[in-house]
Amino acid sequence: MAAAAPTELTVEEKMRELYRLQLIDSQIDEIEILKGELPMEVSDLEDEIAGLETRISRTEGLVDELKTEISRHEANMNESDMLISRYEEQMNNVKNNREYEALMKETEMQRLEIQLSQKKAKTASEDLEGRMATLDATKERRDAKLKLLEVKQEELKSIIAKTEKEEKKLRRASDKQRKIIEDRLLRAYDKTRSNYRNGLAVVTIERNACGGCFNAIPPQQQLEISQRKRLMACEHCSRVLVDGNILEEEAVES
Numbered sequence: 193m194a195a196a197a198p199t200e201l202t203v204e205e206k207m208r209e210l211y212r213l214q215l216i217d218s219q220i221d222e223i224e225i226l227k228g229e230l231p232m233e234v235s236d237l238e239d240e241i242a243g244l245e246t247r248i249s250r251t252e253g254l255v256d257e258l259k260t261e262i263s264r265h266e267a268n269m270n271e272s273d274m275l276i277s278r279y280e281e282q283m284n285n286v287k288n289n290r291e292y293e294a295l296m297k298e299t300e301m302q303r304l305e306i307q308l309s310q311k312k313a314k315t316a317s318e319d320l321e322g323r324m325a326t327l328d329a330t331k332e333r334r335d336a337k338l339k340l341l342e343v344k345q346e347e348l349k350s351i352i353a354k355t356e357k358e359e360k361k362l363r364r365a366s367d368k369q370r371k372i373i374e375d376r377l378l379r380a381y382d383k384t385r386s387n388y389r390n391g392l393a394v395v396t397i398e399r400n401a402c403g404g405c406f407n408a409i410p411p412q413q414q415l416e417i418s419q420r421k422r423l424m425a426c427e428h429c430s431r432v433l434v435d436g437n438i439l440e441e442e443a444v445e446s
Contacts, residue, residue: 204420204438206373210381211434213369214394220362221391223355230348237341244334251327258320265313272302272309377423384430395426396436405429 201209279299286292370378384393388404395403397414407428409417417424418435425432 201372201374203422206377207420207423207432207434208438209369209372210377210432211394211396211438213366213373213381214392216362216366216369217385217391220359220366223359223362226355227348227351230344230351234341234344234348237337237344241334241337241341244330244337248327248330248334251323251330255320255323255327258316258323261316262313262320265309265316268309269306269313272306275299275302381432384432388429392431394432394434396434396438398436402426402429402431402433404431409433 276299279295279302283292283295283299286295373381381393385391390404392404397403397409397417400411400414401408405426405428407426409426413424413433414435416422417433420435420438423432
């Protein structure tokens with residue numbers, strides 16, 4: 193028999209369908225609890241690894257630049273050594289003091305160039321050593337995170353494999369159930385569910401208390417709830433209250 197449109201539902205039917213939706217969604221919540229924080233942990237690890245990969249790439253670029261800089265300074269020193277040797281040979285064949293002094297000046301300039309290149313090469317080498325240490329440490333951290341991610345992904349994959357079929361079935365049932373309920377009630381239901389970690393928006397009365405916040409429900413209010421003539425919410429937590437026999441009585445009637 194086709195379900196009645198939302199506007200055609202009686203108050204009792206609205207209570208029943210809301211409670212039925214709550215039971216379905218609570219089963220979905222149990223599956224999410226089974227997954228625990230794994231989906232978030234996997235996502236966080238993937239983001240962290242991506243960040244480490246970016247840092248590694250950037251550091252490798254800096255390492256290459258420093259190696260190039262050191263090679264350039266070494267080439268400059270080699271060139272200065274060659275020029276000094278050439279000038280010293282030329283000094284053996286000078287014809288006057290002016291030529292000799294000019295060659296001496298050029299030789300001294302190249303020695304200063306060597307000293308400057310040595311200083312710059314040393315600074316770059318020290319920087320390179322620090323960058324390499326940082327690079328190695330970052331790679332080790334990334335590799336450790338990759339191993340942890342693999343473990344977490346396997347755990348999540350195992351849980352999903354066990355629950356995927358049931359979860360899909362429940363989500364289809366939840367979507368189907370939501371179509372029965374009017375939008376106003378759905379909005380209130382979803383808002384209340386989002387306010388509580390256990391996702392309970394519709395609860396039964398248990399031992400004369402709200403099944404959500406466990407505050408006592410006055411006898412008169414319990415009587416009104418059992419009559420199912422109007423939707424009533426807990427004055428403490430705003431959850432919709434229904435009597436525990438609402439689905440059982442439906443089965444008896446059918």
